[in-house]
Amino acid sequence: MKSQKLIRPVRLLTGLCGMALLIVLFVPLWQIELDAPQYPEGLVLQMYPHKLSGNVEIINGLNHYIGMRTLHTEDFIEFTLLPYIIVFFALFSFAVAFLLMTYRWLSTLFSLFLVFGITAMADFWRWEYEYGHRLDPDAAIKVPGMSYQPPLLGYKQLLNFGAYSIPDTGGWLFLAVGAALLAAMIFQYRINPKKGT
Structure with a gap:
């Protein structure tokens, strides 16, 4: 089974995965939205594979206090x-789809991708834990026992701000x-090895 050659639909799907990962390089992966009465339009922090974007300076100004x-x-x-990691997985996907083409390499790709995720x-x-717990003791506003760790996924109330942490385009593609x-x-596994071409 491990040396079974991948059927064409599986190879095409794996190739499409490589293309999707290349798109991830240019779109935001994750976003944290902040809602508060004084910011009715909301604030957003977007994380691209290579940078932070959105209302970073405003959020930094608020967090300073x-x-x-x-x-x-x-x-x-x-x-x-x-x-570089994303490019590696994109190239690995193309290699499995068009060069290596066996179930063994497909399972290796999936396993590594899962571990990476x-x-x-x-x-x-x-990062969120350290960001929300390591506070400046000389800060202007101090609330005893309060930490400001954003949610990993979903919603959390942080003082008068509601924080929503959700995947962005790149996260959904991942x-x-x-x-x-x-x-x-799964599809390849269900195919009789003698039919794998």
Whole structure:
């Protein structure tokens, strides 16, 4: 089974995964939206693979008062590494689709992609924890026992701000690629090895 050649639909789906990952390089991966009475239009922090975007300066100004660190793209090594990791998975997908073409390599691609996804989310949670808990003791506004860790996914109330953390275009594409690779593996697994061409 492991050396079974991939059927054409599976190879095409894997190739499409590679194309989707290249698109991820140019769109935001994640966003945190902030809603408060004084900002009826809302504020948004967007995370691209290589930078922070959105209302970064306004958010930094607000966070200064409660002792949170300011956000700067250059402070995160993830924004240096992530584009290379995405390109690696895109090229790996193309290689599985058009060169390697066996179930063994498809399962290796999916396994590595899954490990990367779990590691990335764990790293994101760690960043949010440090960002929300390591506060400046000399901050202008101090609320005893209060921390400001944004939610990993979903909604959380932070003082008078409601914070929504959700995938953006790139995040949804990542999830779609993971689901597509899993579907490709399941579909290929159901094919009789003698029919794999």
